[in-house]
Amino acid sequence: MGNYIGINEPPQEMFGKIMSITDDLMRRYYELCTDMTPGEITTLFGVDDLLDNPVDLSNPAPEGKEHPRLLKVRLARRIVKDFYSEMEAETAEEEFNRIHQRKEAPEHIEERTVTSGSWKLPRLLVEVLLAPSMAEARRLIEQGGVYVDSERATRADYELELSEGRIVLIKVGKRRFLRVRGI
Known part of the structure; x- marks a missing residue:
């Protein structure tokens, strides 16, 4: 089905899949896939209970809060770093930006x-x-x-x-x- 992120996937693939998760799932990924405390996550998203106070992540970030895309980049880098290294996470982010922002071909192509x-x-x-x-x-x-x-x-x-x-x-x-x- 392709709707999973494998822990043994290449860093670029892992980074790309994390970047494609929907904004409404992002908080849950922070909770389940990082070692951040609930307080740190609340600070990022600005609410204590997502069910009672949903955050509309499709709109521009409220004052003092980060834009959803930046939150996703931080999440992707953090998860890739946990399974690989900081350098692999940076490389994966650069590759993602090359393909999806600058619309260029990847650096290494079979x-x-x-x-x-x-x-x-x-x-x-x-x-x-x-x-x-x-x-x-x-x-x-x-x-x-x-x-x-x-x-x-x-x-x-x-x-x-x-x-x-x-x-x-x-x-x-x-x-x-x-x-x-x-x-």
Whole structure:
């Protein structure tokens, strides 16, 4: 289902998953996943009982309080640091910002090779294991979730010429990147 954060996942994956939790769950994560005292958590969120006094974290932070995004970054760094190190947490945060704020490709991207020639995009996605089936590949393309060299592929009949040595960057969804080289 993908709705969990594994304790043995890579730091970047862990950081990204923590950043994607909903604001209304953030306080609970602080309570369960950090060693902060209830008083420290109350200071962060500004209420004693979340059930009686819900905090609207979608609006700008009230005066004297931190913005929800900053709270999430602090939570992600804290949890990644607990399982890895401060340096790994900083690296994971930088990678997250590179991908999600600056819309750049990750620093390290896996590369796979395919036979050079003309490829229909759905077949290529299945070949390089970015989609489990042709039907799923077509669905991803038609929903606008596939990019080839930073350009959105919107047609399932998209054809790609991969000459020998040519490398293309394929992005599926928000976080799956792969370099594909023709051989």
